[in-house]
Amino acid sequence: MTDRAAGLGAAPRRSALGRAAMALLVLLTLVAVAGGVVAWTQGYRLYAVRTGSMAPAYPTGTLVVVAPLAQEVPTTGSVITFRIGDGLVTHRVFATSAGGLTTRGDANPSPDAWTLPLDRVVGSVVAAVPNGGYILVFFKQPTGALTLVSGLVSLTLLWTLFFPGGEPAPGAERAPRPVHARA
Secondary structure, X not given: OOHHHHHHHHHHHHHHHHHHHHHHHHHHHHHHHHHHHHHHHOOOEEEEOOOOOOOOOXXXXXXXXXXXXXXXXXXXXXXXXXXXXXXXXXXEEEEEEOOEEEEEOOOOOOOOOOOXXXXXXXXXXXXXXXXXXXXXXXXXXHHHHHHHHHHHHHHHHHHHHHOOOOOOOOOOOOOOOOOOOOO
């Protein structure tokens, strides 16, 4: 077998491996998107912790996953996200009473000044990703999605530049290789 014949078998193998890797990446992306859609329809939401009031458990920049309440009244010690005015706050339940909930941030020395009605509770925190909130805030900005799209286009163009398609078509002539003279 000649060197040229051995080289022809390598390109289809690399191409098949590349296609398999791309198919796996697409499959994983579709599974992640489908899982996100299902979680969203079930009431799960993602929020970024913007202050240090819940440190050290949830420091600034933490991404929290909030699920709808599993029970009617959150228990003392559970971490909840609730609406105050136009904003959202994530604090721990300090006490419960007939009038509502008293909350407190872990880093705060005293409970919050308000009694929280139960209808203001968005849900309870079920998971957290340290520093993941920064990514969420970035992609909520108008330039965040544009940056993602332009980055993906750039990567695709660079990939085709450095890893061009397989072998030339049968019958197509190859450009001759330059011959370097030795001195």
